[in-house]
Amino acid sequence: MIELRGLVRGYPGVRALDGVDLAVPTGRHLALVGSSGAGKTTLLRLLLGLEAPDAGTVRVLDRPVHPGPARSLRWLRQAVGVVAQDAGSSLDPRWPVGRSVAEPLRLLQVTGDHPARVREVLAAVGVDPDAADRRPDAFSGGQRQRIALARALAHRPQLLVADELLSGADAVLRARLLELLTGLGTQLLLVTHDLAVAAALHGDVAVLAHGRLVEHGPVADVLADPAAPATRELLAAVLRLPS
Numbered sequence: 001m002i003e004l005r006g007l008v009r010g011y012p013g014v015r016a017l018d019g020v021d022l023a024v025p026t027g028r029h030l031a032l033v034g035s036s037g038a039g040k041t042t043l044l045r046l047l048l049g050l051e052a053p054d055a056g057t058v059r060v061l062d063r064p065v066h067p068g069p070a071r072s073l074r075w076l077r078q079a080v081g082v083v084a085q086d087a088g089s090s091l092d093p094r095w096p097v098g099r100s101v102a103e104p105l106r107l108l109q110v111t112g113d114h115p116a117r118v119r120e121v122l123a124a125v126g127v128d129p130d131a132a133d134r135r136p137d138a139f140s141g142g143q144r145q146r147i148a149l150a151r152a153l154a155h156r157p158q159l160l161v162a163d164e165l166l167s168g169a170d171a172v173l174r175a176r177l178l179e180l181l182t183g184l185g186t187q188l189l190l191v192t193h194d195l196a197v198a199a200a201l202h203g204d205v206a207v208l209a210h211g212r213l214v215e216h217g218p219v220a221d222v223l224a225d226p227a228a229p230a231t232r233e234l235l236a237a238v239l240r241l242p243s
């Protein structure tokens, strides 16, 4: 599904990514974990063709990804749904939420009954479809997150990429969202600093530290026997938290 080779991306004074190789097979969930500043969001930006690497290559579904005009990346937008960091506030406050959820269908020129699909996908994420004509401020923060999730899923992407979707949620909401996400039948790539989220995905985990991939493998194996100091630190952070 995804193949990253030798990815390097620097900003003034920092190497956000420092030679990352990562292959993600089709159908296998991936949690991309690392502490703040490890390079997770930078990796997503390269993966989505929002920025070019200084060196290395990005391939998705066996096609090279290069930043470019929207038209040249339409295939990638079709394949990958994205929930950005701080998803709830990314909804246009002036628009009824149903219009926001329908927007990717319009932009990607998806055929079919858009209003029906909006209702269907809102219901799938646990939001009342009859509320589609309300604006975002009529919803709670958790509901807005779900609406942003519905927007990312509306066009039925093969892969859903979400950056810290669960980090603002309390434990109960996080558990519900995780159940929802894993029940979608869509491959997931979740960025998180929480190894407990990674464990709940039952897929692979990739650990970034200082722009390098320091660990990658099935989450059960990594948690049972973490090799990298960065993984052990993240694991200790989970264990310190009250359950």
Ligand SMILES: Nc1ncnc2c1ncn2[C@@H]1O[C@H](COP(=O)(O)OP(=O)(O)OP(=O)(O)O)[C@@H](O)[C@H]1O
Pocket: 011, 012, 014, 015, 016, 034, 035, 036, 037, 038, 039, 040, 041, 042, 043, 193
């Ligand atoms: N546009 C930018 N300009 C300058 N520096 C940047 C830029 N984007 C990221 N960086 C730097 O690159 C490094 C990696 O940042 P990145 O946002 O990828 O980390 P992250 O793992 O997603 O962190 P967080 O969990 O805090 O979101 C950090 O040192 C950050 O300050």
